[in-house]
Amino acid sequence: xxxxxxxxxxxxxxxxxxxxxxxxxxxxxxxxxxxxxxxxxxxxxxxxxxxxxxxxxxxxxxxxxxxxxxxxxxxxxxxxxxxxxxxxxxxxxxxxxxxxxxxxxxxxxxxxxxxxxxxxxxxxxxxxxxxxxxxxxxxxxxxxxxxxxxxxxxxxxxxxxxxxxxxxxxxxxxxxxxxxxxxxxxxxxxxxxxxxxxxxxxxxxxxxxxxxxxxxxxxxxxxxxxxxxxxxxxxxxxxxxxxxxxxxxxxxxxxxxxxxxxx
Amino acid sequence: xxxxxxxxxxxxxxxxxxxxxxxxxxxxxxxxxxxxxxxxxxxxxxxxxxxxxxxxxxxxxxxxxxxxxxxxxxxxxxxxxxxxxxxxxxxxxxxxxxxxxxxxxxxxxxxxxxxxxxxxxxxxxxxxxxxxxxxxxxxxxxxxxxxxxxxxxxxxxxxxxxxxxxxxxxxxxxxxxxxxxxxxxx
Numbered sequence: 006x007x008x009x010x011x012x013x014x015x016x017x018x019x020x021x022x023x024x025x026x027x028x029x030x031x032x033x034x035x036x037x038x039x040x041x042x043x044x045x046x047x048x049x050x051x052x053x054x055x056x057x058x059x060x061x062x063x064x065x066x067x068x069x070x071x072x073x074x075x076x077x078x079x080x081x082x083x084x085x086x087x088x089x090x091x092x093x094x095x096x097x098x099x100x101x102x103x104x105x106x107x108x109x110x111x112x113x114x115x116x117x118x119x120x121x122x123x124x125x126x127x128x129x130x131x132x133x134x135x136x137x138x139x140x141x142x143x144x145x146x147x148x149x150x151x152x153x154x155x156x157x158x159x160x161x162x163x164x165x166x167x168x169x170x171x172x173x174x175x176x177x178x179x180x181x182x183x184x185x186x187x188x189x190x191x192x193x194x195x196x197x198x199x200x201x202x203x204x205x206x207x208x209x210x211x212x213x214x215x216x217x218x219x220x221x222x223x224x225x226x227x228x229x230x231x232x233x234x235x236x237x238x239x240x241x242x243x244x245x246x247x248x249x250x251x252x253x254x255x256x257x258x259x260x261x262x263x264x265x266x267x268x
Numbered sequence: 269x270x271x272x273x274x275x276x277x278x279x280x281x282x283x284x285x286x287x288x289x290x291x292x293x294x295x296x297x298x299x300x301x302x303x304x305x306x307x308x309x310x311x312x313x314x315x316x317x318x319x320x321x322x323x324x325x326x327x328x329x330x331x332x333x334x335x336x337x338x339x340x341x342x343x344x345x346x347x348x349x350x351x352x353x354x355x356x357x358x359x360x361x362x363x364x365x366x367x368x369x370x371x372x373x374x375x376x377x378x379x380x381x382x383x384x385x386x387x388x389x390x391x392x393x394x395x396x397x398x399x400x401x402x403x404x405x406x407x408x409x410x411x412x413x414x415x416x417x418x419x420x421x422x423x424x425x426x427x428x429x430x431x432x433x434x435x436x437x438x439x440x441x442x443x444x445x446x447x448x449x450x451x452x453x454x
Contacts, residue, residue: 022284041294048298055310062317064324077314095315099307107302128284129291137296138303199284 017214020206025126025199040124047110047124051103080105080253088257093264097257100142104134105253108194112245115202116238123245126198131191131252139256140187147263156263190255194248201241208234410435 029035030042058073066074080102085094108125115123125131147156161178162171212230215223414435 022282025284026282036290038291041291044291044295044298048302052302052305055306059310059313059317062313064317064321074314077310081314098315099303099311102311103299103303103306107299126284127288127291129287129289130295132287133292133295134299137292138299 017211017218020203020210024206025202027122039122040127040130043114043120043122043124044111044130047107047114050110051106055106076106077102084250084253084257088254089261089264093261094257097142097260100138101253101257104139104256105249108134108252109246109249112194112198112249113242115198115205115245116241123198123202125194125248126202128191128195131195134252135187135191135256139190139259143256143259143263144183146260150264160263186259190252190259193255194252197244197248201237201244204237205234205241208237406439410439413438 027039029037030039031037055073055077058070062070081094081098084105085098085101088094089097108131111124111130114120115126144156147160150156151159160182161175163174163178166174208230212227212234215227215230219227
């Protein structure tokens with residue numbers, strides 16, 4: 006990736022959106038790209054991890070089981086039960102757990118050496134999760150519980166709002182619930198991963214350029230650039246976990262809101 | 269702003285906000301497969317484990333509570349038994365004291381009775397001896413008196429009947445005067 010940029014000559018070309026377009030990895034003519042392979046890999050890793058961890062569960066857990074239980078507990082209690090409520094959360098535990106762990110692994114790919122690509126920086130993946138999975142689920146359970154009209158009314162006519170404001174409020178509520186929420190849910194994680202990866206690219210490639218191409222006086226500055234790249238890697242680690250958490254949290258929140266009796 | 273500039277600067281590059289259809293489909297399918305695996309295997313296993321753990325912990329707590337209740341019951345029983353034993357001991361002690369008192373009383377009564385009996389016997393004996401002595405003395409005195417009288421008079425009072433009458437008369441007089449003196453003395 007860096008080699009590509011530098012191959013264009015001595016002039017420094019700032020990394021941009023084109024660096025996220027990696028092209029087919031099995032040569033020209035095939036359409037399988039690196040993020041596609043990574044997404045499948047993430048699904049396999051998460052699935053294998055939980056299958057392996059739950060193969061022989063003990064009442065008194067060993068270290069590995071304890072780690073798996075901690076992740077499961079986090080998705081189950083801290084996200085699903087908190088947001089959906091102790092009465093209804095059980096059917097949604099697999100969904101929330103899958104969302105959290107799948108996005109987490111895909112994000113973490115961004116700082117794993119050699120892999121170093123956050124899958125969620127390709128908007129297709131978060132869109133698939135939010136628009137094709139979370140969006141249908143929360144509206145489906147909402148309609149199922151409150152009935153078609155009841156759910157629409159609950160979602161678009163907030164209780165306690167004075168009548169004269171409804172013509173303004175109802176379209177906004179409708180837009181938010183039925184159009185904006187799923188898009189922003191995907192955009193949030195996409196943008197964070199895209200920007201984070203771009204920042205790492207800038208500092209890494211910039212440092213490389215300074216080290217190799219700049220005049221002797223400027224070469225030491227590359228150390229600063231690399232140092233920033235390392236610091237930002239830690240920051241990225243934090244953001245990647247946080248974004249996975251936020252995605253799962255908001256998904257659970259939408260489901261909880263759709264199920265709740267009052268707006 | 270930086271992002272848009274960078275995006276615009278990269279001419280010919282695909283817009284990152286426009287999704288690839290292949291990625292949407294792949295992401296969706298991969299996620300659904302993962303979801304199916306978790307829903308079918310991982311989550312039920314975890315939930316089963318949690319239920320078992322809850323049951324085990326609750327069972328342990330229940331057992332401990334039961335043991336405690338049993339221990340408390342045993343303690344109550346022992347306390348009750350102890351109290352009962354104490355009451356019984358006190359009762360026995362009281363009874364013993366009462367009995368001892370009674371025995372002492374009986375012994376005292378017996379002793380007093382005995383003493384009285386002994387005293388009475390002694391008095392009776394004394395009376396008898398006194399009467400005997402009096403009778404003996406009376407006979408002796410009569411004889412001595414007659415002896416003395418015959419000596420003084422110088423003649424033998426041969427007539428038994430007369431002698432008896434004289435002596436008896438004398439003794440009666442003597443007794444009458446003696447009784448008068450004894451009554452004055454008493």
